[in-house]
Amino acid sequence: MSSSNPVPNTVVQESPTHLRNGGVSVVFALDAFGAPTIVHWGSALSDADIAGLLATATPAVMNSSLDTPRSFSIAAGLAHGWSGTPAIEATIADAVIDGFTLVRVEPAGEQTRTQVQFALQDARATAEATFTYRLDDAGVLHSTVALENIAAEHPIDVAAVRSLLPLPARAAEVVDFTGRWTNEKVQQRAEILDGTWLRSSRRGRPGHDSSFVTLTGTVGFRFRAGEIWAAHLAWSGDQEMRVEHLPEGAGVHRSVLGGGELVGVGEIRLQPGDTYRTPELVSTWSDEGIDGITARFHASIRSRPGHPQTSRPLLLNTWEAVYFDHDLDTLTTLATTAAELGVERFVLDDGWFRGRRDDHAGLGDWFVDDTVWPDGLEPLSQRVHDLGLEFGLWFEPEMVNPDSDLARQHPEWLLGENPLLASRHQFVLDFARDEVVDHVIERLDDVIARARVDFVKWDHNRDLHASLDAQGRRRVHAHTLGVYRVLDEIRRRHPRLEIESCASGGGRTDLGILARTDRVWTSDCNDPIERQSIQRGTQTLLPPELLGAHVGPTVSHTTGRNASFSFRAATALFGHAGLEWDLTKASSDDRAKIAAWTALYRELRGLLHSGVTVRADEVDEGALLHGIVSHDRREGVFAWVRIDTSTTAQSPRVPIPGLDPATTYRVRVRDEIGAAHRHQVADPAWLGVGDLVVTGAVLAQGLPLPVLNPGNALLLQFTAV
Numbered sequence: 001m002s003s004s005n006p007v008p009n010t011v012v013q014e015s016p017t018h019l020r021n022g023g024v025s026v027v028f029a030l031d032a033f034g035a036p037t038i039v040h041w042g043s044a045l046s047d048a049d050i051a052g053l054l055a056t057a058t059p060a061v062m063n064s065s066l067d068t069p070r071s072f073s074i075a076a077g078l079a080h081g082w083s084g085t086p087a088i089e090a091t092i093a094d095a096v097i098d099g100f101t102l103v104r105v106e107p108a109g110e111q112t113r114t115q116v117q118f119a120l121q122d123a124r125a126t127a128e129a130t131f132t133y134r135l136d137d138a139g140v141l142h143s144t145v146a147l148e149n150i151a152a153e154h155p156i157d158v159a160a161v162r163s164l165l166p167l168p169a170r171a172a173e174v175v176d177f178t179g180r181w182t183n184e185k186v187q188q189r190a191e192i193l194d195g196t197w198l199r200s201s202r203r204g205r206p207g208h209d210s211s212f213v214t215l216t217g218t219v220g221f222r223f224r225a226g227e228i229w230a231a232h233l234a235w236s237g238d239q240e241m242r243v244e245h246l247p248e249g250a251g252v253h254r255s256v257l258g259g260g261e262l263v264g265v266g267e268i269r270l271q272p273g274d275t276y277r278t279p280e281l282v283s284t285w286s287d288e289g290i291d292g293i294t295a296r297f298h299a300s301i302r303s304r305p306g307h308p309q310t311s312r313p314l315l316l317n318t319w320e321a322v323y324f325d326h327d328l329d330t331l332t333t334l335a336t337t338a339a340e341l342g343v344e345r346f347v348l349d350d351g352w353f354r355g356r357r358d359d360h361a362g363l364g365d366w367f368v369d370d371t372v373w374p375d376g377l378e379p380l381s382q383r384v385h386d387l388g389l390e391f392g393l394w395f396e397p398e399m400v401n402p403d404s405d406l407a408r409q410h411p412e413w414l415l416g417e418n419p420l421l422a423s424r425h426q427f428v429l430d431f432a433r434d435e436v437v438d439h440v441i442e443r444l445d446d447v448i449a450r451a452r453v454d455f456v457k458w459d460h461n462r463d464l465h466a467s468l469d470a471q472g473r474r475r476v477h478a479h480t481l482g483v484y485r486v487l488d489e490i491r492r493r494h495p496r497l498e499i500e501s502c503a504s505g506g507g508r509t510d511l512g513i514l515a516r517t518d519r520v521w522t523s524d525c526n527d528p529i530e531r532q533s534i535q536r537g538t539q540t541l542l543p544p545e546l547l548g549a550h551v552g553p554t555v556s557h558t559t560g561r562n563a564s565f566s567f568r569a570a571t572a573l574f575g576h577a578g579l580e581w582d583l584t585k586a587s588s589d590d591r592a593k594i595a596a597w598t599a600l601y602r603e604l605r606g607l608l609h610s611g612v613t614v615r616a617d618e619v620d621e622g623a624l625l626h627g628i629v630s631h632d633r634r635e636g637v638f639a640w641v642r643i644d645t646s647t648t649a650q651s652p653r654v655p656i657p658g659l660d661p662a663t664t665y666r667v668r669v670r671d672e673i674g675a676a677h678r679h680q681v682a683d684p685a686w687l688g689v690g691d692l693v694v695t696g697a698v699l700a701q702g703l704p705l706p707v708l709n710p711g712n713a714l715l716l717q718f719t720a721v
């Protein structure tokens, strides 16, 4: 079939909306149906480009297809010829809600530069969907949808509301993350083929296998090269992320990137006047590889009003030091030793509350166990504060052991789990119930106030599974909002309190929970070999100051591997550092190195927690090179890491990325935490003659680096002279 009749532009060229900020542009125009469509998301455009962009925004009419060109609007649905996953799936009185068209834009026209809201109504005017887009100074786009029932009667049943963004044909590969307990944020890569790359979590939390960040980009995109479009969902409950590729494309685009909350059957029913708000889809673009995406995400996250502003205190967590073996004298000695070695925050982990002698009982009973702590936690807290340290305490507020007073008194508060579905001997409390939320707030508030707690480690050690209440209703959505309510209220009552989000390590590291917390526990694995890749993956989205990173004992408790102090310490340095180790048993040699390391952390944390994350591509298999460079590029700290052996015998010039070619740097090896073990006869000559002074241009060509044995890291510091 062919036609000689020209097809008129189906993208309306009057009053487009051009958001432009931080080197990124997003351009919207109306399609032939009267719905806004994204005609561009990517590099910054000038206003002079827009007319041409719109004039070229209508694709060909295909054979054996609709008679008008395809459109992909922000409310894409079957009613307007979209054959892919719809943006909105909802019904009212059995009628499908679809055919959304624009009714309002705010702000209209020229005032629109960084934020816009499009209000659309469906063909029957039963629902109003307000799509909000905010492009921040870092070039990160924040997209949400609010779906309101505007019908006079009948509820709306919502199955899904998604934020969908267009991808050009050159976005040909997808990279996202998967993992398991103690091995989170493992990168996986696939070609984008016809069909849907769908990553879902029905775990009631993002999970250890969370897709975390979905990156789509040009073939072979890597840390320092490639054009990339990336997205993350800021939500702590069930969720889905997708990359969808249809043969007919999406308007002049090829595929779709997006996602939203994964709404369980029957979970969201809107009565007239009610509104469902999606979590924020946080997305960005860069033509400077994954490091470019990371730089935008980090800048955006650091600009949040609630982002930690103070130096991140070096902490000691008692978990791998004493586990449940709590005793005032032992812990006081541990805190005293920690203070002597430079620790600034002492965190008492699991085991302090009623009945909690192991992990079979006690969750839910947030009262200090007077068989272990006859005078409460105050004496320990007092001693810790007297030492000049902050005092932190572990809670797992959403959980309950059947063997607890709470479960015995309020069996109706448990989300009705099958006894065969106990996980770590525990179940989940229904945070959709006001009385549960109120009770948990009251208990946490009381303990925090009495024990003068400065820091809460908020744990979450199981998936939610069925999560039905007594009426058989699925509660993950309402439960997640309940969790946010408790966190918000605790923070309101204790404005200086800091909170860590832990979920058996890194099972809940999303920007929804981080809007209410101050760091994540990146992984339960303190083995530095595993930690290198876990932290590297997590850092794709989160800046190092938000990543809990601890030096554990010599023999890793989760992998059984031995690791030198210097490797453990160099690994933990690139996060919000801490120790998780019985320091009273550390040798005097280890203690001296710990003191040197805590001093090094204090010296470098200003740079480490504000600079730009840099990861080299051009390294030998089995080796990693990563660093943090200040924004003015006058300082940088890098780790040259070997996690495995390879067939390469030499480490010839390794390019040091991210520095300024025109600046001259002094290069120092920081080995006060112990020397990295070498697999060579002698170091490259420059290492033997004191500090090297060299230009960034030479460093971009590369430094010959020592050949390290696996399980070693060399710290290199670059300072402009």
Ligand code: DGJ
Pocket: 319, 349, 350, 394, 459, 461, 502, 503, 504, 505, 521, 523, 524
């Ligand atoms: C799981 C956490 O990830 C650990 O760090 C520790 O807090 C335990 N829970 C305590 O039960």
